[in-house]
Amino acid sequence: MKSILITGAFGQLGLACSNALQTKFRLIKTGLNANSVTNRLDISSKKSVESFLGQHTPDIILNLAAMTDVDGCERDPGGANRINFEGVVNLCEGFKGHFIQLSTDYVFNGLKGPYLEEHPTDAICVYGQSKLDAEKFLINSKINHTIIRANVLYSYSPDTKASFLKWVVESLKDSKGINVVRDQWNNPTSTNSLAQFINWVVLSETYGLYHYADTGIMSRFEFAQLIAEVFGLDSDLIKPILTSELDQAASRPLKSGLRTQKIQNQLSIVPPTVQASLIEIYNSLKL
Numbered sequence: 001m002k003s004i005l006i007t008g009a010f011g012q013l014g015l016a017c018s019n020a021l022q023t024k025f026r027l028i029k030t031g032l033n034a035n036s037v038t039n040r041l042d043i044s045s046k047k048s049v050e051s052f053l054g055q056h057t058p059d060i061i062l063n064l065a066a067m068t069d070v071d072g073c074e075r076d077p078g079g080a081n082r083i084n085f086e087g088v089v090n091l092c093e094g095f096k097g098h099f100i101q102l103s104t105d106y107v108f109n110g111l112k113g114p115y116l117e118e119h120p121t122d123a124i125c126v127y128g129q130s131k132l133d134a135e136k137f138l139i140n141s142k143i144n145h146t147i148i149r150a151n152v153l154y155s156y157s158p159d160t161k162a163s164f165l166k167w168v169v170e171s172l173k174d175s176k177g178i179n180v181v182r183d184q185w186n187n188p189t190s191t192n193s194l195a196q197f198i199n200w201v202v203l204s205e206t207y208g209l210y211h212y213a214d215t216g217i218m219s220r221f222e223f224a225q226l227i228a229e230v231f232g233l234d235s236d237l238i239k240p241i242l243t244s245e246l247d248q249a250a251s252r253p254l255k256s257g258l259r260t261q262k263i264q265n266q267l268s269i270v271p272p273t274v275q276a277s278l279i280e281i282y283n284s285l286k287l
């Protein structure tokens with residue numbers, strides 16, 4: 001049985017990937033603040049990574065660890081670079097297996113999305129630039145790698161710390177009004193849907209750069225309305241606002257989203273619609 005080191009294994013996507021991969025692979029799950037000391041690995045520490053990879057010899061590394069707080073990255077560009085870029089360099093040092101890196105639509109400027117893999121990149125915030133630097137490092141390296149770009153991931157696990165879906169559902173259930181931006185466009189993707197694709201990439205040993213996203217470009221406001229519809233909640237509580245009203249530290253790519261023609265044409269993979277993924281989550285919760 002092949003082994004996979006999953007970094008960031010206790011984050012939002014990590015939980016879904018652990019479920020999807022656990023029957024076919026021996027998982028070595030690590031996180032920055034993992035409960036058990038043996039599961040702790042700070043990818044920004046070259047020494048810790050070297051020592052960890054000296055003791056464990058994974059066939060595959062699935063790198064989900066990242067500083068994902070976009071405004072936090074803007075305030076601490078050094079930290080973002082250490083984790084999102086140098087962390088990848090550290091993990092690749094001497095590694096001879098299959099390296100899978102999760103990247104983002106934030107490598108684009110958001111002027112002309114949704115984007116194909118070959119569209120020119122132009123990050124407009126520190127988070128996006130640090131993820132783009134990691135992509136460039138991998139592309140120019142001799143490492144056997146897969147880069148998967150995703151956008152607006154969501155799940156409804158009790159262990160998920162920050163989730164847009166949970167926030168919308170819990171607010172509307174409590175009859176609380178919420179403000180949601182109407183000028184950021186994406187195709188929101190369920191972590192279960194992406195984890196199935198990652199499972200497929202690992203099993204088929206597929207290399208290269210791919211976009212993966214559920215089907216359906218929509219504004220965040222429209223996504224919140226769709227959540228309300230699927231969960232049978234009052235969509236009148238959702239008010240549309242503009243990104244500029246939020247006064248955030250980092251710029252966001254507004255007209256973004258990922259086109260998935262490449263996986264459809266080359267790999268014959270057709271992602272589910274956003275609505276189908278939401279319905280699957282709703283049915284699994286039995287609310």
Ligand SMILES: NC(=O)c1ccc[n+]([C@@H]2O[C@H](COP(=O)([O-])OP(=O)(O)OC[C@H]3O[C@@H](n4cnc5c(N)ncnc54)[C@H](OP(=O)(O)O)[C@@H]3O)[C@@H](O)[C@H]2O)c1
Nearest residue numbers: 008011012013031032033042043065066068102150152153
């Ligand atoms: N969320 C999205 O909408 C989205 C969209 C596109 C791409 N992505 C990419 O998908 C991947 C997974 O994202 P996610 O949504 O699952 O994020 P997440 O829930 O924030 O999980 C990221 C994990 O990284 C860990 N981490 C942070 N700094 C670390 C370090 N120095 N060393 C080791 N681990 C560290 C955190 O561990 P602790 O919990 O222990 O702090 C956390 O569990 C990331 O690469 C992200 O850039 C996410």
